[in-house]
Amino acid sequence: MSISTNTKLFTSPNCVKSHIVRFAAEVKGLEYIELDMVEHAQLALSQDVTESPSLSDRNVTTGELDIIIEYIDEQHPQPPLLPANTASRAVYRKQVRSFHKQLFPLLSAAKAGDMDAQANLRDYLQQMDSMVQGYAYFASSKISIMDVTIGPWLWAAKEAGLCLKPFRALSSYADRLFVLPAFQASLGKQVEDVAA
Incomplete structure (x- = not known):
């Protein structure tokens, strides 16, 4: 359909x-x-x-x-894009809203030279790096709302000049997402x- x-x-x-x-x-x-x-x-x-x-x-x-x-x-x-079970869906929704409220504004602030934002962004990226280690997608073997949310942000971050190389698992994850049709x-x- x-x-x-x-x-x-x-x-x-x-x-x-x-x-x-x-x-x-x-x-x-x-x-x-x-x-x-x-x-x-x-x-x-x-x-x-x-x-x-x-x-x-x-x-x-x-x-x-x-x-x-x-x-x-x-x-x-x-x-x-969301898990079948109610509790897991709630966790996913909470995480996605957290990305929107916390992660998304950090890139602009960090690029503008805000030192606190730069430190917070590094911490956030480190956490994300550990969450994608050993998985094809974001803490999962299947694409989900997490990937749909994070992929475009990572693309925008890359276009803005953010280097993901220090976060090896996250960098590989981004490369895998970016080549998906x-x-x-x-x-x-x-x-x-x-x-x-």
Whole structure:
């Protein structure tokens, strides 16, 4: 079952969260239309979209990143991005929200020269390095919401000049993710002319 091409993802260039949404959709092998939020502002407003990334599909419109990913995951269950068991799903959700709140802002602050942010970022990367050791994916043998979230952040960090070489397991993990066909496809596919 594939998502209707009526499904629109409103995104912004160089936006990690937009990349996360595309990666989730590509992992699922879904069909979607990606629209630049600025270029398609009128269409966005007509669908009650006010922020990016946002998903507009059937009667659902949301700009909440975790809701977008879970909506895609629940509507199209294969491959699952969240574990089947309730307790494990709660742990995954908590970890992903922690990444969004703590890890994501650290890169900008560290690049701006904030010494505390640089130290915290190194600590975070060290923890992540230990969590991917011996696994194909993030603490797992199967791709999950963790990979969908971390992969685009690692890509943005690499593009910003962050060197992962001191974190050998994390660096290898990033290299494995970056060559996945779903990741390559998630680097961007925008459709210029779309009718409302």
